[in-house]
Amino acid sequence: MRQKIVAGNWKMNKNAEETEDLLNDLIDQLPQDVDAQIIVAPTFINLASAVDHLEFTNIAVAAQNMHQNENGAYTGEISADMLKSIGVNIVILGHSERRAYFHETDTILAQKVTTALKHDMTVIFCFGEELKDRQNNQHFNVVENQLRDGLFHLENNDWEKIILAYEPVWAIGTGETASPEQAQEMHEFIRETIRKRYGSNVAEEVSILYGGSVKPDNAKEIFSKPDVDGGLIGGAALKASDFAAIVNGV
Numbered sequence: 302m303r304q305k306i307v308a309g310n311w312k313m314n315k316n317a318e319e320t321e322d323l324l325n326d327l328i329d330q331l332p333q334d335v336d337a338q339i340i341v342a343p344t345f346i347n348l349a350s351a352v353d354h355l356e357f358t359n360i361a362v363a364a365q366n367m368h369q370n371e372n373g374a375y376t377g378e379i380s381a382d383m384l385k386s387i388g389v390n391i392v393i394l395g396h397s398e399r400r401a402y403f404h405e406t407d408t409i410l411a412q413k414v415t416t417a418l419k420h421d422m423t424v425i426f427c428f429g430e431e432l433k434d435r436q437n438n439q440h441f442n443v444v445e446n447q448l449r450d451g452l453f454h455l456e457n458n459d460w461e462k463i464i465l466a467y468e469p470v471w472a473i474g475t476g477e478t479a480s481p482e483q484a485q486e487m488h489e490f491i492r493e494t495i496r497k498r499y500g501s502n503v504a505e506e507v508s509i510l511y512g513g514s515v516k517p518d519n520a521k522e523i524f525s526k527p528d529v530d531g532g533l534i535g536g537a538a539l540k541a542s543d544f545a546a547i548v549n550g551v
């Protein structure tokens with residue numbers, strides 16, 4: 302059975318005090334007995350306190366990004382070793398906002414993935430087409446290329462540490478969600494693409510999350526699709542009751 306996962310990407314939201322408040326609310330409101338991995342990704346400066354806060358809970362902590370190099374003159378950047386040293390073992394890579402606003406290319410992302418795996422970290426690898434790609438019927442090609450260029454240098458056993466997150470850019474923060482059928486269609490294509498390159502074992506084991514305007518009222522239906530193994534949640538992860546409702550839908 303594939304692992305179900307619900308991850309909350311807090312993006313550039315919540316200062317130190319607000320982070321503690323939201324973590325406390327999550328501890329109170331998230332279900333204890335859910336058969337899914339729950340992950341939250343606060344900002345870099347609040348990761349250490351989140352790790353402390355969540356130590357005895359079923360909630361894991363992820364970083365939203367990291368640098369591809371081990372250390373050195375990269376002002377403002379954070380390395381895998383730094384994350385590991387405070388107990389962060391999961392990192393989100395390739396988010397569309399990193400690709401669009403910080404010019405992260407497939408080549409850089411492939412390096413980041415390699416570095417994260419070298420440090421035994423789990424990677425939530427994000428990808429997805431833009432609206433123009435879907436309008437031009439290029440969405441499958443775009444997704445296939447992102448997978449190939451970002452991940453297909455990996456060996457079969459590396460995939461134990463990879464979680465995929467399909468996020469159509471046109472659905473992120475827009476209130477517009479891919480329909481459950483559109484999500485399923487793409488997730489099935491993604492799994493098939495992985496199967497062709499790595500075989501059935503890897504394809505059947507890898508969790509593929511959907512991200513893009515997932516809310517309490519649409520989560521359950523999206524998550525009910527056979528190739529959707531959970532979600533990467535943005536806006537709705539900032540309110541404990543909404544995030545808890547989404548987790549309950551998985």
Ligand code: G3H
Pocket residue numbers: 310396468472473474475476512513514515533534535536537
């Ligand atoms: O990382 C999360 C995604 O960008 C989805 O964000 O739920 O606010 O649309 P959203």
